Amino acid sequence: MAEEKDNKLSAYLERLKQQAATQQHYGGDITPEEAKMDIRDCPKCGAGRAFEKGLTACTYCGFVFMDIKLTDGVNIKKENNS
Amino acid sequence: MFGFFNKKYDNPALLEEMKTRQERWFAFLDKLEARMHELTTAAIPGLQEIFNQDADPYKRAHSNMLQGLLGQINHMRQKANDIQEEQIIDFVYQAEAMVPVVTSTVGRDYHNRIMNFRMACLNRHYIFDEKLNKCMQRLQQATGARDLEAAYQEQLRAFESIRDKFSCQQCGGNITIEKMFFIDTYVTCPFCHSQNTFSPSTGARMVLHDARALAEQRTAHLRQAYEESTPRDPEREKVYLRAMIDEWNKIIPDMAEENEKFYERLLREQSFHHFK
Numbered sequence: 001m002a003e004e005k006d007n008k009l010s011a012y013l014e015r016l017k018q019q020a021a022t023q024q025h026y027g028g029d030i031t032p033e034e035a036k037m038d039i040r041d042c043p044k045c046g047a048g049r050a051f052e053k054g055l056t057a058c059t060y061c062g063f064v065f066m067d068i069k070l071t072d073g074v075n076i077k078k079e080n081n082s
Numbered sequence: 083m084f085g086f087f088n089k090k091y092d093n094p095a096l097l098e099e100m101k102t103r104q105e106r107w108f109a110f111l112d113k114l115e116a117r118m119h120e121l122t123t124a125a126i127p128g129l130q131e132i133f134n135q136d137a138d139p140y141k142r143a144h145s146n147m148l149q150g151l152l153g154q155i156n157h158m159r160q161k162a163n164d165i166q167e168e169q170i171i172d173f174v175y176q177a178e179a180m181v182p183v184v185t186s187t188v189g190r191d192y193h194n195r196i197m198n199f200r201m202a203c204l205n206r207h208y209i210f211d212e213k214l215n216k217c218m219q220r221l222q223q224a225t226g227a228r229d230l231e232a233a234y235q236e237q238l239r240a241f242e243s244i245r246d247k248f249s250c251q252q253c254g255g256n257i258t259i260e261k262m263f264f265i266d267t268y269v270t271c272p273f274c275h276s277q278n279t280f281s282p283s284t285g286a287r288m289v290l291h292d293a294r295a296l297a298e299q300r301t302a303h304l305r306q307a308y309e310e311s312t313p314r315d316p317e318r319e320k321v322y323l324r325a326m327i328d329e330w331n332k333i334i335p336d337m338a339e340e341n342e343k344f345y346e347r348l349l350r351e352q353s354f355h356h357f358k
Contacts, residue, residue: 009124017128020147021135030139035244035283037269039251039276048252048276055268055277074336075267 040065054082091188096177100199103173107203110165111210114158122217125151126224133225139288144225151221159214162207170203230296234333237285238262252276264290264334290334297329316352323348 041048042058042065053059055076056066070081129151133144177196182189245259248269255273259280264287269280298305304322311318327345331338 021143025142032284037248038279051270
């Protein structure tokens with residue numbers, strides 16, 4: 001009787017472990033990535049994004065990179081609006 | 083003068099019923115406790131195993147299993163609460179309504195007995211609840227504290243080794259990352275002034291996630307000093323909170339302003355917890 005109970009418990013725990021391991025994570029799996037540097041050129045004129053004239057629009061042709069108004073954050077400040 | 087209030091009241095069936103109910107209640111909680119201990123003891127090795135095997139940085143597989151087990155334990159708590167409500171509390175109200183009023187001499191003895199029954203049952207439930215909380219704690223602490231300091235130092239070393247190895251994607255000029263970033267950020271090329279986007283590694287991002295836990299680990303001795311004080315000393319808690327926030331700010335200086343706001347909130351909550 002006690003042995004049967006033990007078996008039931010270990011079977012339950014094993015099932016729980018399996019479920020926990022195979023359950024799909026909310027937001028997907030995380031693949032470890034190395035640090036990297038990237039850039040987004042202006043798709044219209046090909047120029048690089050210049051800092052002085054703000055981050056939201058291309059300095060040279062006026063192409064709008066992002067159609068939002070930046071507010072103060074950790075690294076981006078509201079002065080970075082074009 | 084007619085002796086109405088001194089009339090003998092005798093209800094052996096009620097006494098017998100209380101005795102049986104109390105025994106049944108104790109036996110039920112004993113069984114539940116045995117199952118709870120059995121489950122906890124059997125689950126801990128599995129929890130540790132899944133924690134060590136889990137490659138996810140947030141240890142979500144371990145968290146899934148832990149939540150499943152805590153759900154089982156909470157289910158036992160719910161069951162005990164339901165049975166207590168049905169079999170003890172309801173019965174006490176019924177019994178109190180059945181016996182003569184407490185102000186009469188005849189009723190007092192029975193009310194005392196009902197009170198003793200009620201207290202014995204509630205005390206037993208309190209002990210059960212304490213044991214249940216201990217089991218939950220054992221499950222939560224089964225994997226022990228992670229060595230966050232070592233992981234943080236490793237990330238600092240990794241950053242030092244890569245900080246000069248980037249180049250501008252526009253002109254190819256060398257870019258040195260001035261400080262450790264934990265989220266994506268714009269980095270200006272010193273030569274062509276183009277905005278490059280620096281994406282930190284997964285390990286560096288995890289520093290932001292684990293920063294508070296690491297700060298708590300570093301100041302654990304202060305927390306312990308506060309928790310061991312009886313009655314709990316609000317001044318010691320304040321010392322702990324200040325030290326913890328300072329450590330947190332040292333790890334993530336960019337978040338210092340937000341952390342200070344959080345500190346202010348903790349202080350407000352503290353005055354609520356220590357309200358006298």
